[in-house]
Amino acid sequence: MRAWESIINTAMLGTDKPAPVIADLPEEVAIIANAIDSTATLDKEERYLQKAAVIYNYRQSGFVPFQKNDLTVNKADEETKPYCPDVADAVLNEILAEDNDPLLKLWLQQCSERGQLLLPGVLPAIMDKSKGNNTLSPLVIECSGSRGAWLSKLNPKWDFFVNQTDEEIWQTGTPTQRIELLKKIRKSTPDKAREWLQQTWAQENAANKLELLKTLLVNRSPADLPFLESLLTEKGQKVKDEAINLLKQIPGSSIVKQYEEILRQSIILKKEKALLGMMTKVSIQQKLPEVVDEHIFKTGIERLASIEKLVGVKQTNTTDEIFILYQLIGWVPPSFWVKQFEVPAAQVVEYFDKYTTDMVGAVGMAVARFGEYEWMQYFLHVENKFFDDFADRLPRQERDEYILRIFKQETDSLVHTALFCKDEWGDKLALKVIAGMADNPYKYNRQTINQHIGLIPIGVLNQIENITSQQEALRPTWDKTRNHLINLLSLKQQTLKAFNA
Amino acid sequence: MQLTEDQIYALAPDEASKKAGRDLANPAKWVSKGINEQALWGECQGSGSKPYQTQVDLSAIAFKCSCPSRKFPCKHGLGLMLLCARQPGLFATSAMPAWVNDWINKRAEKEEKKVEKAGEKSVDESAQAKRQQAREQKVSAGITELMVWIKDIVRGGILTIPEKTPAYWDNMARRMVDAQASGLAGMVRNLAGTNFWNEGWQSAFMDKLLQLYLVAEGYNNIQNIDPDLQQDLRTTIGFTTNQEELRAQTGVRDTWLVIGKESRDEQQLTIEQNWLYGLKTNSYALVLQFTVKGQILPLAFSPGMYLDATLVYFPSTVPYRAIVKDYNIIRQTDTSAVQTFAGWQQVAGYETTLNSRLPFRSEMPVVVTSLTPVYYQKQWWLQDGEGCLCKISAAYTNIWQLVAISGGDPVTMTVIGKENEYRPLGVWHQNNYKSI
Numbered sequence: 001m002r003a004w005e006s007i008i009n010t011a012m013l014g015t016d017k018p019a020p021v022i023a024d025l026p027e028e029v030a031i032i033a034n035a036i037d038s039t040a041t042l043d044k045e046e047r048y049l050q051k052a053a054v055i056y057n058y059r060q061s062g063f064v065p066f067q068k069n070d071l072t073v074n075k076a077d078e079e080t081k082p083y084c085p086d087v088a089d090a091v092l093n094e095i096l097a098e099d100n101d102p103l104l105k106l107w108l109q110q111c112s113e114r115g116q117l118l119l120p121g122v123l124p125a126i127m128d129k130s131k132g133n134n135t136l137s138p139l140v141i142e143c144s145g146s147r148g149a150w151l152s153k154l155n156p157k158w159d160f161f162v163n164q165t166d167e168e169i170w171q172t173g174t175p176t177q178r179i180e181l182l183k184k185i186r187k188s189t190p191d192k193a194r195e196w197l198q199q200t201w202a203q204e205n206a207a208n209k210l211e212l213l214k215t216l217l218v219n220r221s222p223a224d225l226p227f228l229e230s231l232l233t234e235k236g237q238k239v240k241d242e243a244i245n246l247l248k249q250i251p252g253s254s255i256v257k258q259y260e261e262i263l264r265q266s267i268i269l270k271k272e273k274a275l276l277g278m279m280t281k282v283s284i285q286q287k288l289p290e291v292v293d294e295h296i297f298k299t300g301i302e303r304l305a306s307i308e309k310l311v312g313v314k315q316t317n318t319t320d321e322i323f324i325l326y327q328l329i330g331w332v333p334p335s336f337w338v339k340q341f342e343v344p345a346a347q348v349v350e351y352f353d354k355y356t357t358d359m360v361g362a363v364g365m366a367v368a369r370f371g372e373y374e375w376m377q378y379f380l381h382v383e384n385k386f387f388d389d390f391a392d393r394l395p396r397q398e399r400d401e402y403i404l405r406i407f408k409q410e411t412d413s414l415v416h417t418a419l420f421c422k423d424e425w426g427d428k429l430a431l432k433v434i435a436g437m438a439d440n441p442y443k444y445n446r447q448t449i450n451q452h453i454g455l456i457p458i459g460v461l462n463q464i465e466n467i468t469s470q471q472e473a474l475r476p477t478w479d480k481t482r483n484h485l486i487n488l489l490s491l492k493q494q495t496l497k498a499f500n501a
Numbered sequence: 502m503q504l505t506e507d508q509i510y511a512l513a514p515d516e517a518s519k520k521a522g523r524d525l526a527n528p529a530k531w532v533s534k535g536i537n538e539q540a541l542w543g544e545c546q547g548s549g550s551k552p553y554q555t556q557v558d559l560s561a562i563a564f565k566c567s568c569p570s571r572k573f574p575c576k577h578g579l580g581l582m583l584l585c586a587r588q589p590g591l592f593a594t595s596a597m598p599a600w601v602n603d604w605i606n607k608r609a610e611k612e613e614k615k616v617e618k619a620g621e622k623s624v625d626e627s628a629q630a631k632r633q634q635a636r637e638q639k640v641s642a643g644i645t646e647l648m649v650w651i652k653d654i655v656r657g658g659i660l661t662i663p664e665k666t667p668a669y670w671d672n673m674a675r676r677m678v679d680a681q682a683s684g685l686a687g688m689v690r691n692l693a694g695t696n697f698w699n700e701g702w703q704s705a706f707m708d709k710l711l712q713l714y715l716v717a718e719g720y721n722n723i724q725n726i727d728p729d730l731q732q733d734l735r736t737t738i739g740f741t742t743n744q745e746e747l748r749a750q751t752g753v754r755d756t757w758l759v760i761g762k763e764s765r766d767e768q769q770l771t772i773e774q775n776w777l778y779g780l781k782t783n784s785y786a787l788v789l790q791f792t793v794k795g796q797i798l799p800l801a802f803s804p805g806m807y808l809d810a811t812l813v814y815f816p817s818t819v820p821y822r823a824i825v826k827d828y829n830i831i832r833q834t835d836t837s838a839v840q841t842f843a844g845w846q847q848v849a850g851y852e853t854t855l856n857s858r859l860p861f862r863s864e865m866p867v868v869v870t871s872l873t874p875v876y877y878q879k880q881w882w883l884q885d886g887e888g889c890l891c892k893i894s895a896a897y898t899n900i901w902q903l904v905a906i907s908g909g910d911p912v913t914m915t916v917i918g919k920e921n922e923y924r925p926l927g928v929w930h931q932n933n934y935k936s937i
Contacts (some may be wrong), residue, residue: 014658045652066847069888075909124901
């Protein structure tokens with residue numbers, strides 16, 4: 001509005017300077033302005049202020065909205081799934097206020113399993129929260145419906161909502177998007193993931209190669225061998241190391257074969273007659289061949305025993321030779337020993353436990369590395385040894401009993417081990433773990449509860465109130481942690497109730 | 502109880518109280534609990550040997566708790582209300598225990614006494630007139646100085662205004678306080694608060710300066726103007742209105758929806774603004790509450806709350822600020838018949854009428870139907886059904902929530918602002934009013 005611009009221009013310079021004529025005044029306002037100008041009793045500041053006040057009100061009263069009828073209509077598609085119930089939305093707001101990711105994940109899982117959607121009002125907060133969180137974002141995408149997808153197109157910070165085909169992402173996506181896509185494909189169609197990677201391998205830079213290669217760890221199989229073996233000549237050391245790491249975990253690879261060959265000569269089951277042939281004396285010979293192929297030390301086998309690298313081996317009296325054998329056993333499939341010893345799997349474990357106790361841990365590691373989980377059962381009765389590599393693969397009740405049995409006398413180890421579980425504990429284990437936490441509330445604090453609330457079953461909610469620290473001095477600290485635990489567990493209970501009503 | 506969880510959270514004095522209240526919304530924390538039409542009560546096991554006795558007057562949402570907290574409402578009050586809102590089945594309807602009964606009765610007695618006292622109060626009218634005259638003289642003297650100051654600004658030009666030191670503004674604001682014109686002092690401070698970094702600050706600054714001039718010059722000519730406008734000038738300058746006299750008036754009875762609530766700190770005062778909309782009378786009201794830290798607010802409103810209430814407006818050419826004479830919180834009412842503005846043209850017409858009556862008025866909310874948030878020329882606008890656009894204030898932070906709720910469809914919403922820039926206060930979504 002030109003009249004107002006004139007007022008501002010005069011205000012900028014000050015009324016001491018000659019003012020330009022006020023432009024574009026409508027007749028009624030011009031009459032008032034003239035009347036002000038012709039009032040002799042007013043000084044020039046007052047004349048200016050009075051005219052400015054009139055034009056100010058003329059401006060704010062004469063406001064005409066700006067009209068634009070040709071803006072493109074941008075609407076979200078209709079939802080095909082129902083929204084979650086209000087009560088679930090209320091719990092979600094509580095969870096967001098607690099800023100607890102495990103509970104948020106549980107809520108989203110429940111919502112997704114029931115084929116329901118987040119209410120629109122909460123979408124921005126949830127989308128902000130799940131950005132960069134690979135665990136939450138797929139669930140958020142699923143529970144956000146078409147409203148979420150629509151929002152993601154409007155706000156670049158929510159670009160994790162995929163609006164392209166897999167092929168498009170693979171060709172043009174960001175490194176993170178491509179890695180996530182390859183992970184997804186590797187889970188469902190492992191060969192396709194490898195083929196895609198092979199096709200673009202030459203064009204990838206070293207950093208991308210390393211990260212993309214890591215995705216092949218899932219569902220690895222002998223079909224990957226030709227590609228992985230070809231990577232042993234890669235220039236980049238890190239890429240080569242990753243390829244070796246993968247090859248070491250696939251039966252039949254050149255590296256595994258080489259290890260097997262050395263072990264075939266080194267670990268020999270010996271059966272000798274004793275007591276005039278009435279008994280058989282069994283022993284396991286552990287001795288490296290005179291000449292060991294130096295190549296194995298280029299595949300990650302350490303030459304010298306050092307305490308920090310020893311896992312599961314008695315740390316004293318461990319020679320370099322034993323240490324090398326321990327590592328090699330850990331990198332060959334357990335089924336190798338069935339052929340080598342010519343005994344069934346159960347007996348392999350029994351022999352290792354009985355005659356080379358140190359090495360049974362390495363066989364256990366190999367079970368997890370080569371996914372030969374049918375062997376697990378034979379390790380459960382190995383005394384005083386906990387095989388954390390595969391404990392989580394056991395059925396829940398068996399896992400709990402295993403942990404409770406092994407750590408019967410060591411509460412702190414029990415808590416420590418239980419916190420590594422991936423699936424929810426049973427009530428019995430949970431109560432034992434919480435009691436252990438109560439006695440060590442500075443170590444197991446609110447942070448621990450926040451991270452591991454997913455493991456604690458709601459079945460113990462009513463019993464937690466009675467769990468107290470054995471040391472009186474620790475009780476006030478534990479009471480605070482316990483109250484926090486009760487709150488989070490209540491939210492967990494409410495979440496399950498809201499979706500299962 | 503009629504309140505939703507959102508409404509209860511809106512009563513919390515701060516974020517920490519919200520969180521603590523949430524933690525206490527757990528049945529295990531409450532040794533006993535009960536509810537009836539008048540009150541909600543419970544005993545919460547705290548760190549002490551005896552449980553805290555928490556009680557809520559449901560007719561007026563007033564709290565009392567035996568805990569030592571200075572916050573109001575305390576975490577126990579919030580926790581108890583949240584628990585009741587979430588799991589009403591846990592609260593058996595029963596007779597009030599003695600400690601609740603005593604408090605409810607005392608509150609009723611106090612109200613009665615207040616009314617009686619108001620009736621009994623005798624006023625020394627001549628002394629009051631003398632005081633009034635002395636004050637008017639002080640205000641006039643202050644305004645004379647203020648006019649000189651304003652003229653100095655326009656004479657020298659506003660180009661160098663952003664370089665002025667805080668003392669420049671503070672001195673004049675203090676002078677206005679000395680002249681017993683606290684309203685003018687606030688306007689001077691508001692002038693100093695102009696964002697001089699913004700492009701176009703000159704226009705925003707001149708708007709405020711001219712409002713100040715209009716009030717000051719209007720007061721100089723107060724004898725010649727309409728009585729209601731005289732009241733507007735006096736209120737804006739800082740003269741108080743006798744609330745007892747207001748309370749004695751009939752007022753406007755209606756079903757009022759709380760459409761917005763905001764608090765701001767000014768000096769050592771917290772000013773709480775509650776915007777209400779009368780569903781039957783199609784009128785807007787602003788209820789202000791002033792508190793110093795730790796003081797209890799007499800009214801506890803939260804957006805989305807429906808009140809069956811009588812409001813008395815302060816005398817004005819544009820009745821807007823009001824006091825609540827009496828109220829009851831009621832269940833959600835059907836709002837399908839709410840008379841809203843159809844679009845920006847209508848809003849512009851309405852604002853023009855208001856500006857013609859009171860050119861220095863403050864921003865007022867309006868309920869507008871069918872507004873769609875649209876992104877155009879690198880900023881967000883609200884577009885009405887006719888294609889007219891008004892900007893969404895850049896200071897508005899919940900734009901994405903608004904966009905998510907709308908989904909590109911028009912929604913009915915409450916906005917506050919003027920001319921072509923507005924800030925959303927709340928939106929109707931799935932038959933509920935939601936503050937955004």
